[in-house]
Amino acid sequence: MSPDPTSTDQVRTDQFGPDLVEVFGPSQQDGGPDLVQLLTPEGERVHHPDFDMDFSAEQLRGFYRDMVLTRRIDTEATALQRHGELGIWAQLLGQEAAQIGAGRALRPQDYVFPTYREHGVAWCRGIDPLDLLGLFRGVDHGRWDPAEKNFGQYTIVIGAQVLHATGYAMGMQRDGVVGTGEPDRDAAVIAHFGDGASSQGDVNEGFIFAASYNAPVVFFCQNNQWAISEPIERQTRIPLYQRALGFGFPGVRVDGNDVLATYAVTQAALQRAREGQGPTLIEAYTYRMGAHTTTDDPTRYRLSADVEHWKLKDPIARVEAYLKRNGLVEGGFLESVQQEANELGHHLREGCKSLPDPDPRGIFDLVYDEMPEELTQQRDEFIAYHASFSEEGASA
Incomplete structure (x- = not known):
């Protein structure tokens, strides 16, 4: 019997050799040998030769709080959609560490170009999550001021924001806010997108221009392993971070469920950009625990065993384990965060229902x-x- 030409395993072996099968083999579930990690799924602190750094107790508790509250935003918004209060919602369940780590690595003068799922990054930029709900309720386009928050409008067109980010970064060069050596002046841009968007022409065109002009932009890909229903192995024959070399700039794969590693890697890449050393591609290796959006049914295309495997890598649970193990939760800290989450949930439920309908003349x-x-x-x-x-x- 001749081999099935549609079999990804057969094509991978025949065209690229048996060694490359290991790229997407069982070990890939853990991100592979090049994965940057500082906190294991069990909550144990480990070290990395290139990206190690010290974190204060205040920083660690802050990361935990940010992730818990971001997850609550996601949970409440999903419930509001189910009750007919939102038209749709793009979930981020399981991706909290990737977003909070990247968001907290920013300086005030840095600029963010998001997709439609960067609720955690928006939180880090001081945006009221109720302003996000207005967009998904269909009563406004997002009420925050991009110039004030240095956080662009959500982008629905897949990958378009990467071109916008690259152009904005080139403008920063011409404005003289790159490579001056002044920490409060030098700025960079970060563009968020998913593994599915990496297949878009806009993303690759952004890479080309960023490399050609040495633009101060960090390309932050949240590889949650599913482009809606298409798995990552259908999109690329090599890990995404390795694509950067073909464009002439470095790529790094980080454990996207490790908020410490994500913060360290993003901080280093942003600093590199601010100093005028050009772009970096970060692949935050994570997993989409929820659906692509609330209109999606992921049970139709993925195995429940995969979801269960990734539940053991929960980004919030590993930080909580570390905090408890090191005696950093005294004084009712966990309870206070939960109380804050409950208050945030109430704010979103009541506020969403009170959002005014737009004037049609607008x-x-x-x-x-x-x-x-x-x-x-x-x-x-x-x-x-x-x-x-x-x-x-x-x-x-």
């Missing part, structure tokens, strides 16, 4: 600086049409 605003005559006429006709309903109701 679709004509912010389109042109000076509204052309044709659009002015359309607006006036729409206003008159809309008003006619209230007049009919009054006459009845």
Whole structure:
């Protein structure tokens, strides 16, 4: 019998040799030998020759708090969608460490270009999560000010934000805020995207321009191993971080469920960019514990055994284990974080239901600086049409 040409294992062996099978073999569940890790799934502190650093008790508790509250945002938003209060929600369950580690590594002057799932990074930038819910409720486009928060609007077009980030980083070079040696001035850009987006042309074009211009941008890929229903081995024959070498800049694979390692690697990459040493690709190796969005049913395409395997690598549980083992939770710290999470949940439930519906006439605003005559006429006709309903109701 001839081999099945659609078999990924057969194609991988025939075209690339048996050694490469190990790239996506069982050991890949742990990220492979190049994975940067500082905190094991059991909560044990380990060290890395290139990215080791010390963390204060305050930092460790802060990471834990951030992740717990970020997970609560995700849980509440999912429940609100199920109750019909949101049109859709992009879940981040299991990816809290990747987002909090990257978010806390930022300086105020750095700029973030997110996808539609960076709720934890938004939290680190001081954005009220209720402002995220307005977007998914369909009553606004996200109420935060990107210029004030240095956090761009959520991007639905897959991979487009990578081009935006690269262009913005090139602008920073021309503004003279890269490589000056002034810590409060030098800035960098970070672009978030997923493993699925890495297959998009926009992402690869961003890589090319960033490399050509040595742009101060960090490409942060959250490899949660599923591009909706497509597994990572269908998208690439080598680990994603190794792609960077083909574009001429370094790539690093970090344990995306380890908030300490993610913080250390992202901090180093951002500093490298601020100093004018160019781009870096970070592959945060993690797993999407939930669905792609609340319209997705992941049980149709993945095994429950894989989910159970990754539950043992829970990013919050490993930090909690470390804190308890080292006596860093005295004074009711865990209870206080849980109480704060409950208060945040109440804020989101009540606030979401109270979000005002938008004025339909607002679709004509912010389109042109000076509204052309044709659009002015359309607006006036729409206003008159809309008003006619209230007049009919009054006459009845």
